Structure formats: structure tokens, C-alpha cells
Amino acid sequence: MLAFLLRRLAVALSVVLTVSVIAFLLLHLSGDLATDLAGPEASPEQVAQVRAEYGLDQPLAVQYGHWLAGAVRFDFGQSFYFRESVASLVGDRIPITLKLGAIALGLALLFAIPLGALAAVKRGSWFDRATLAFCALGQAVPTFWLGLTLIIIFSVNLRWLPVSGNATWSHYVLPSVALGWYAIPAVMRLTRNGMLDVMASDYIRTARAKGLRPKTVIFKHALRNAVVPVVALAAVQFGFMLGGSIVVEAVFSMQGLGQLAWEAIGRKDFPVVQAIVMLLATIYILLTFLADILNAWLDPRIRVA
Amino acid sequence: MPLLDVDNLTIQIPTEAGLLNAVNGVSFTLERGETLAIVGESGSGKSLTSLALMDLLPSRAVRKARSMRFDGIDLMAVGQRKMEDLRGDRMAMIFQEPMTSLNPAYTVGDQLIEALRRHRPVSRAVARERAVHLLERVGITAAASRLGQYPHQLSGGLRQRVMIAMGLMCEPDLIIADEPTTALDVTIQAQILMLLRDIQREFGMGLILVTHDLGVVARVATKVAVMYAGRLVETGPVEAVFGAPSHPYTQGLLRAIPVPGRTRPGEPLGTIPGQVPNLIGPLAGCAFRNRCEHATDACAAAIPERDLGPGHRMACVLDPVATAA
Numbered sequence: 001m002l003a004f005l006l007r008r009l010a011v012a013l014s015v016v017l018t019v020s021v022i023a024f025l026l027l028h029l030s031g032d033l034a035t036d037l038a039g040p041e042a043s044p045e046q047v048a049q050v051r052a053e054y055g056l057d058q059p060l061a062v063q064y065g066h067w068l069a070g071a072v073r074f075d076f077g078q079s080f081y082f083r084e085s086v087a088s089l090v091g092d093r094i095p096i097t098l099k100l101g102a103i104a105l106g107l108a109l110l111f112a113i114p115l116g117a118l119a120a121v122k123r124g125s126w127f128d129r130a131t132l133a134f135c136a137l138g139q140a141v142p143t144f145w146l147g148l149t150l151i152i153i154f155s156v157n158l159r160w161l162p163v164s165g166n167a168t169w170s171h172y173v174l175p176s177v178a179l180g181w182y183a184i185p186a187v188m189r190l191t192r193n194g195m196l197d198v199m200a201s202d203y204i205r206t207a208r209a210k211g212l213r214p215k216t217v218i219f220k221h222a223l224r225n226a227v228v229p230v231v232a233l234a235a236v237q238f239g240f241m242l243g244g245s246i247v248v249e250a251v252f253s254m255q256g257l258g259q260l261a262w263e264a265i266g267r268k269d270f271p272v273v274q275a276i277v278m279l280l281a282t283i284y285i286l287l288t289f290l291a292d293i294l295n296a297w298l299d300p301r302i303r304v305a
Numbered sequence: 306m307p308l309l310d311v312d313n314l315t316i317q318i319p320t321e322a323g324l325l326n327a328v329n330g331v332s333f334t335l336e337r338g339e340t341l342a343i344v345g346e347s348g349s350g351k352s353l354t355s356l357a358l359m360d361l362l363p364s365r366a367v368r369k370a371r372s373m374r375f376d377g378i379d380l381m382a383v384g385q386r387k388m389e390d391l392r393g394d395r396m397a398m399i400f401q402e403p404m405t406s407l408n409p410a411y412t413v414g415d416q417l418i419e420a421l422r423r424h425r426p427v428s429r430a431v432a433r434e435r436a437v438h439l440l441e442r443v444g445i446t447a448a449a450s451r452l453g454q455y456p457h458q459l460s461g462g463l464r465q466r467v468m469i470a471m472g473l474m475c476e477p478d479l480i481i482a483d484e485p486t487t488a489l490d491v492t493i494q495a496q497i498l499m500l501l502r503d504i505q506r507e508f509g510m511g512l513i514l515v516t517h518d519l520g521v522v523a524r525v526a527t528k529v530a531v532m533y534a535g536r537l538v539e540t541g542p543v544e545a546v547f548g549a550p551s552h553p554y555t556q557g558l559l560r561a562i563p564v565p566g567r568t569r570p571g572e573p574l575g576t577i578p579g580q581v582p583n584l585i586g587p588l589a590g591c592a593f594r595n596r597c598e599h600a601t602d603a604c605a606a607a608i609p610e611r612d613l614g615p616g617h618r619m620a621c622v623l624d625p626v627a628t629a630a
Contacts, residue, residue, distance in 0.1 A: 202405040208361060209400075210420045210471070211393035224410045300455040301409055 001296070008292050012285045019281040020071070020274075024064050027270050036268045037080055054080075067274070076275040081267045086275045090260065094279070096166050097256035100248070101241045103172050104180035109234060112184045116191025117223055120199060131192070135185035143244055147178040147251035164253035175252045179244055183237040190233055194226035201225075228299050235291035239284040306377055308478060308511040309335040309358070313371040316353050316362065316535075323585040327353050327366070329535040335528070337478065340505055340512040342522040342543075344558070345532035348581055351515045352401075354532070355481045358513070359398050360388045376478060394424040397472035399501075401484040403464035407456035413467050414452025420474040432474075439470040443500060462493035469500065479511045486521070498525055519562050523547060528616070531555050534581055534592035541617030552619045553597045591621065599623050 034051035035042075042050070051057045055066060070077060076086035119131040154174060155163040162171050198204060199222055207221040246258035257276055264272035296302045316328035328350040335341050343351045356362050358373070360380070373380040375396060380388070392398075400406045408416060417436035418429060425432075433452065440448035443466040456464055465485060472480055482501060486494035502525040505512040514526060522529055523543065530540040531554065539552040550556045560575025568574070579596035582588060591597070594604035603622045610620050 202400060202402050203408040205361060206400065206406045206468075206471075207408065209359060209392055209398040211389045211391065211423055212419070213389060216423075221408050221411075225408070299410055301457045 004296065005293070008289055012289050015285050016278075016282055020068065020278055021064070023274055023277040023281075024067065025060070027274060028060060028063075031268075033268060033270055071278065076278075077271040079264075079269055079272050081264070081269045081272075086271045089272060090257070090275050090279060093255060093257045093260045096254055097242065097245050097249070097258060098283075100166075100172060100175055100179060100245055100254065100256060101238055103176040104241055105183065105234060105238050106180075107176055108180035108183040108187060108237070109230075111180075112187035113191050113223075113227065113230065116188040117195050117218065117226065119188070120192045120195030120226075121218060123196065128192075131188065135189055138181060138185040141181065143178055143182060143247050144251055146181055147175070147248055150174045150178055151251075166252075166254040166256070171252075171254070175248050175254060178251070179241050179248045182244065183234075183241065186237065187230055187233060190230050191226060194229055195222060198222045198226045224298055228295050228302075231291045231294050231298065232288075235284075235287040238287050239280075242280050242283065307334040307374075308337045308339075308376055309333075309513075310372070310374040311358070311370065312373065314354065314357060314373060315369045316350065316357055317367045317369075318363070318365055319367075320585065326584050326586075326588060327535050328357070329588075331530075331532070331535075331537045333528075333530050333537065333540060335479070335511045335513065337511050338506075338509050339528060340502070340514060340526045341528045341530060342514045342516060342526035343530045343532060344516060344519060344522055346517055346581065348534075348584075349532040350535040351517075351532050352483050355398070355483050355513060355515045358481060359392055359396060360385075361392075361398070390424070393420055393477075394475045395477050396479040396481065397475070397477040399465070399468050399472050399480065399482040399485045401487050403461050403468055403488060406468055407464055409456055411455075412452060413454050413456065413459070417452070417467070417471050417474060420471050424475050435474060436470070439473050440467070442473075442504070443467075443470045444496070445470075461489055462497065465489060465493075465497055466500070469497075469504070473504065473508070476508060477510060479513070480505070481513045481515070483515045484517070485514075486516075486518075501525065519558060531558070534588070535584055536592055536620065538593065538621070539617075539619040541614065545614055545617040549613075549617075551613055551617075552593075552621050553599055553623070554593045555619075557596075 034047050034054070034056050037054070038047045038050040048057075055063060058066075067077070074087055076090070078084070079086050079089055082089055115131055119128040122128055151163055151174065154161045161173050162168075165171050199218075204217060204222055207217045212221070242257070245256060246262055248254070249256045249258035250262065257279070260272065261276045263269070264276065292302075311334070312332050314328055314331045315326075318325040318327050331350070331354055333341065343354060345351045353362065353366070357366075357368050358375075358380070360368075362368055368381075370381050375391070378391070380391075383391070407413070414433065414436060417439070418432040421427060421432040421435055422429070427435075436452060437448045440451055445451055445463060445466050451459075451463075451467075456467075459467065465488075469485075480501075485501065486497050489497060498521055501512065501514070504510075514521070516522065526543050528541065529543055529546045531538050531546070531552065533554050539546060539550070539555045546555060547559065550559050554577070557575060557577040561577065563574060577596055582592055582595065589607075590605040591600075591608050594600040597604070601622070606622075608620045608622060610618050612618055
């Protein structure tokens with residue numbers, strides 16, 4: 001088990017490093033940063049001064065080395081625009097987006113796994129068909145439209161929940177539903193198909209031959225095997241949600257990472273963009289890593305692989 | 306009162322092509338301490354018959370019977386919950402595929418302990434002790450340490466031994482083994498069979514052994530039921546059926562296996578020409594008549610069951626003496 005963990009950890013680290021190189025190169029290839037930063041009316045001398053000030057005159061490899069040396073100490077430099085340390089700028093926004101993503105994923109899983117399992121157990125029933133129809137509908141609805149519709153119904157008409165912002169927990173309800181919605185069909189379908197496979201397997205027949213009650217057969221013997229692929233999917237979906245939070249944060253005016261990324265890209269605030277890309281990549285890889293561990297716990301056969 | 310009394314069991318499976326008459330009017334009885342071998346080729350309905358006893362048929366299959374009594378309990382009339390109480394407690398089943406019949410996510414110990422604790426109010430420690438005892442009984446070494454292992458860490462033979470131990474956890478009155486050795490190496494097959502036979506004698510249980518291997522039958526069974534195309538064609542004590550096989554299908558089956566001392570080297574083994582009939586739709590008369598060398602017009606009518614001796618019956622219009630040659 002320890003060897004398994006170490007191997008996965010080594011892979012994860014190398015992926016993070018690769019992402020940092022790619023992000024760094026892409027940002028530097030997107031144009032001359034010094035010209036943009038100095039502004040359209042700057043003289044060549046002023047541009048040269050900006051270039052020297054931000055170290056943009058040095059070779060790319062040296063610049064990357066500087067950045068990496070800082071990054072390992074959690075020093076991601078100064079924001080070009082906010083004139084503030086990137087670490088504290090990003091650090092202030094992380095909790096909002098992570099909270100949003102976690103609630104959204106939690107809601108989606110809480111909703112999709114039991115319903116998917118139930119649809120499989122009641123295969124062919126009206127409930128199963130209704131679930132499949134809901135999946136098709138769910139995936140066709142765009143996030144921004146759903147967000148605005150939720151605001152109109154629950155905030156404007158019913159006045160149950162706040163329209164925008166991120167001050168209290170109640171502010172997270174509608175954005176989480178809007179963000180989690182997208183993950184539900186995929187998780188539900190995968191759970192349903194997994195359950196169908198597992199319910200037809202020989203060991204489920206064995207469990208029934210022991211006289212176990214249907215709920216023990218379904219929840220102890222079947223669901224545990226059926227959710228193995230769902231765990232990996234959930235990690236991937238969480239990555240999508242962090243990306244999707246740009247839209248949701250904009251609709252609900254939440255001051256999260258998504259908003260910050262949006263602003264930073266518009267203002268060519270390169271250190272901020274680089275830090276956010278790195279952060280999201282790291283979270284994503286961390287989640288995949290956690291999913292691997294969770295799966296190894298769920299299915300002992302994976303531990304040897 | 307017999308331990309098991311099956312009267313006119315019928316299993317039908319709706320398919321796109323029509324109604325499949327998988328099992329057609331099968332009747333037999335089993336006493337405590339007896340081993341009944343249900344013999345037949347693939348598709349003869351022998352596995353479905355055994356699953357029907359446990360109420361484990363695929364959900365599409367429709368089970369009917371005049372009556373099906375287990376120790377006086379009418380299995381056709383008991384509700385689902387009562388059936389769950391019987392399964393694993395008083396009747397246990399061992400399956401054909403030991404590789405896939407254990408849950409990969411739980412340890413051997415967990416799955417054994419669960420089988421006892423479902424039916425008996427005992428502590429985990431007591432259940433664990435019984436699991437170790439039974440693993441030792443079925444010939445597994447270092448039994449206590451096996452409890453922590455997962456199925457994928459065991460060989461097929463070991464897994465089938467675990468399945469047998471699991472079936473014995475509640476000391477059932479009846480064990481149904483559905484081709485328990487088919488998936489195993491030949492050397493392991495004999496060991497598992499002898500184990501089943503010894504355990505059946507030791508615990509005084511009724512044992513139903515579903516198999517297509519007549520060699521197996523001769524070694525462990527006391528009674529044989531020969532199935533063909535969903536019907537019981539001949540049934541009786543092993544000595545009677547093997548000594549004086551009367552149904553042409555039984556005779557054909559026995560000619561098809563080599564017998565040490567009787568089959569000469571180089572001599573071709575018997576075969577049964579033709580194919581099993583399509584079981585979709587109604588099938589009148591003898592199902593074997595299109596492959597039978599003795600077939601006459603009478604075979605197309607309803608076939609009466611005839612007594613040939615104590616407990617020895619067959620479903621054929623022919624005079625048993627005439628077919629014996």
C-alpha cells in the first residue's frame with residue numbers, strides 16, 4: 001500500500017511540474033507583456049524600463065527558474081494590477097471557490113448516487129425512465145441560464161434566498177445547485193450502469209443465496225462495487241466545476257477564484273493567472289490522487305496494480 | 306416426510322421468439338442424508354431447477370409447481386422474507402464459478418461471518434471462531450489468517466472451499482451444489498467432490514449435485530435424476546440407473562463415457578446423434594424422439610411415467626427390456 005501511494009505521489013508531482021511549464025510558456029507566448037503593461041502611450045524607454053523592472057528581459061528559462069524558486073516557498077510574486085502579493089490575493093479567494101465547488105459536488109453526489117442506484121434496482125420502471133429523461137434534460141440546460149432562472153424563482157419571486165454575493169451560507173445554495181447540476185446526469189448514469197452490471201454478477205447471487213435482506217444486498221454488496229468508477233468521475237467533475245465556477249461566480253457576483261481569474265486574464269496580470277492555473281491544477285491532481293486512494297480502499301484488487 | 310418434495314415443477318422464460326419451456330413438469334424427492342445428482346447436458350434445465358428451489362431464478366423466469374415442499378414448508382407459498390430466512394440458514398447453495406461468486410470488496414472472513422450473523426444472534430467473535438473451524442474442516446490451512454484475505458488472493462480451488470464453508474456456516478439441512486467442480490482443475494475437482502461427500506455424511510444433510518459428469522454421479526450420489534430438454538427422463542437409485550439404464554437417452558449417455566475395465570483401448574465411445582430440440586413453444590410427446598433409434602409413432606403422444614423398480618422410474622413408451630440391448 002505504501003509503495004502504491006509513493007508511486008502515485010511521484011506521478012502527481014511530475015504532472016504539477018509539467019503543468020507549470022506549459023502554463024508559463026503559453027502565457028509568455030501570448031504577446032509581449034512589457035508592451036501591454038506599460039500601456040499604449042508608453043515610449044520605448046518606458047517599455048524597456050518595465051521590461052527590466054519585471055525581469056522580462058531575461059531568458060525564459062531564467063524567468064521560469066525565478067518563478068519556480070518562489071513558488072516552492074509559496075511566493076508567487078506581486079500582482080501587476082493589484083500591487084499586492086499574489087499569494088494573499090489568491091488565498092483570499094480560494095475558500096469561496098472551494099466551498100462552492102465542494103457544496104456543489106456534495107449536492108450532486110448526494111442526489112445522483114442514490115437515484116442512479118434506485119433506477120438500476122427498479123430497472124425498466126417509470127422511475128427509471130423518469131431518471132433517464134431527467135439526465136437528458138439536465139445536460140441540455142446551460143449553467144448560466146439555470147443560474148438566472150434559479151435567481152428569478154427563489155430570490156426575486158419567492159424571496160427565499162439572496163440574489164448575489166458570498167457573505168453567508170445561504171448565499172451558496174443557489175450557486176451550488178447551478179454548478180452541481182451539470183455533474184448530476186453523468187454521475188447518475190454511471191451509478192445506474194455500474195449497479196446494473198454489479199447486480200447481475202455472481203457474487204450478488206451469492207449474497208442473496210445467504211438470505212441477506214435486499215437492502216443489505218444493494219447497499220453493502222452492490223453499491224460499494226458500483227461506485228468505484230463514480231469516484232474517479234467525481235474527481236474529474238470537481239475539476240470541471242472549478243472551471244465552471246467562472247460562469248457561476250459571474251452570474252451570482254461571488255468574489256471567488258473564477259472572478260479573479262477572469263479579471264486577471266483581461267488585465268494581463270500574468271503572475272495571478274499563472275498562480276491560479278497552478279492552484280487549480282494542484283487541486284485537480286490532489287483530488288485524482290485522493291480518488292485513487294479511495295478506490296484502493298473500496299476495491300482491494302486495485303491495491304496491487 | 307421427505308426433506309424435499311418437488312411435484313411438477315415448471316419454469317418458463319419469455320423470450321423475443323416466444324415462451325421458452327425451460328423446465329417441464331419435473332418431480333423428485335430427497336431424504337436427509339441422501340445425495341441426488343441431477344444430470345443432463347447444457348440447456349437441459351438442471352441449473353434452473355436448482356435455482357428454482359432457492360427462489361434465485363432470473364426475474365424474467367416464471368416458476369410454477371403443483372407443490373414444492375422443503376421439510377413440510379411449501380416453498381411456492383412462503384413470502385419473500387420467509388424465503389430469505391430459509392436461504393443460507395436451512396438451505397444453502399454452492400455455485401459453479403468460484404472465481405466470481407465471492408464479493409471482491411470484502412474479506413473472506415467478513416463474508417463468512419456475515420452468513421452466520423444474518424441468521425443467528427451471535428457475536429462476531431463466535432462467528433469468527435466458527436468460520437475458522439469450518440475453513441479448517443474444508444481443508445484450508447492457516448485458516449485464521451485466511452479470514453483477512455480477499456478473494457482475489459486465493460486460487461479457484463481455495464475459493465470453492467470457502468464457498469462450501471460459507472454454505473455450512475448455519476449447518477443447513479440441504480445443500481445445493483450447481484456444477485461445483487466445472488471451473489476447477491481436474492486434480493482439484495476430485496478433492497472438492499470427496500469433500501462434499503464427506504461433509505454431507507458428517508452433517509447428515511441432503512445434497513443436490515447438479516452436474517453433467519456421470520463419473521461424478523457414480524462416485525458420490527445415492528440417487529440420480531437424468532434431465533433432457535427440461536424433462537426428467539429417468540430417475541432412481543444410482544445402482545439401478547447405472548446397472549440397468551432404461552431410457553434410451555440414459556443409455557446413450559452411459560455409452561458415451563469410458564468405463565475402466567469395460568471400454569477397450571481404441572474402441573470408439575458412443576455418441577448421441579442430433580441436437581437438443583428447440584424449447585420455445587409447446588412440445589408434445591417425447592423430447593428425445595428425434596434423436597432416438599427406437600422412436601415410434603407412439604412417441605409423439607403423451608408419455609406416461611413408468612415404475613421400473615423401487616424408486617426407479619422413466620418416461621418412455623418402450624419396454625425397458627427391449628431397449629437394454
